[in-house]
Amino acid sequence: MIVVTGGSGVLGRGVVERLLDHVPADGIAVSVRDVDAAADLAARGVRVRRGDFAEPATLDAAFEGADQVLVVSVDALGDEARAWHRAAIEAAVAAGARRVLYTSHQGARPDPLFAAAPDHAAAEDVLAATGVPWTSLANGFYAETVPMLLGDAASTGELRLPADGPVAWTTRADLAAATARLLVAGAPDGRTAALTGPEALDMDAVAEIAGEVTGRPIRRVVVEDAEYRSTLVGNGVPGHAADMLVGMFAASRRGDFAPADPTLAGLVGRPATSLREFLGAALSPAR
Incomplete structure (x- = not known):
């Protein structure tokens, strides 16, 4: 089963919509803070579970039975973002996921010139230390x-x-389609090539x-x-x-x-x- 976090957000929901073109609904679960926000997905057969990175205890049930977990990075910065990403990644590993994917950024790097860059780099360090196969999606800057x-x-x-x-401005819709393709067809180990427009x-x-x-x-x-x-x-x-x-x-x-x-174009065909x-x-x- 594929578990997508942030399933009621723009990118997470986009990934789920693309997955539904290729995967039976009951093979997909979404982890969301507010299950009512994903009621329409539940009506289509997607498993909707409450999971909040700020409440790590909720993630055990949210990730139960996962073969793959897509951790969609949070809309936060600094220590808060790093703690939440770590909690989600560690919970995915504890749930037995055979691969953890994370929505990183083309500009991820340790220095803080762009505030989100070191948070993404820190999440990649956590992934690398898990001992399970992982993929960091080097997403281009959102065209939005x-x-x-x-x-x-x-x-x-x-x-x-x-x-x-x-x-290299990149649309969320393209990134969602590329991410779904990687979840279905198999993702590479480590950091991907830049996924850009x-x-x-x-x-x-x-x-x-x-x-x-x-x-x-x-x-x-x-x-x-x-x-x-x-x-x-x-x-x-x-x-x-x-x-x-x-x-x-x-x-x-x-x-x-x-x-x-050109990697993203190759993934979306x-x-x-x-x-x-x-x-x-x-x-x-x-x-």
Whole structure:
């Protein structure tokens, strides 16, 4: 049986939907904090179980009978994230899973320039110490981040962001399809190749694409990191979240989120979704 954590979240649910194309529903279980949020999956025959990384005792039942466990990384940072990931990985091993998969990041590395990077690297260290087969999915940076970065650029005509480097923007839908394929067909040991969209683009290119999609030309304006952070905080963004965004740009300048890699396209059996395609669906000329 395949157990997917975060089964009511965007990525976890996407993986389950793709698994249902290939695996009988009763061969899939989801671990969720709120079972009511996955009631529709239960109605389709998926086993829905309560499991909370913050309450490790709940994971014994959530992972019972698992052959494989997909640990979807949490929306948290620092010590909290590391403790929760460790709890989930260790519970999967204790449940007898023959393979543990973890949704890591293309930019995972020990240093904290990008705040989430060391948390993912720490989870990979935990996996490596388990003694059971494991796979770390080196997921590209979510394309879903781009509309947030664009903000009101279509109306102002300016995209004011710090200096950046190329990012291989990748859709969650593609990552879900690739992950399901690995769960069904067999995943490699250790860290995968980067699972990314088809090209790495800097924000100059993003501004050009967004302008073409919306029909409103957008000029890219480079601002200092400190100015960007101040603007974010002034708009109500918490300081820690502003720091994470500033760090994202610094890490991109270092090349942490590039280059693009063809592995994901090979897994999904078609070209990976381009940022232009994604923005064409996410944005409208009215914006």
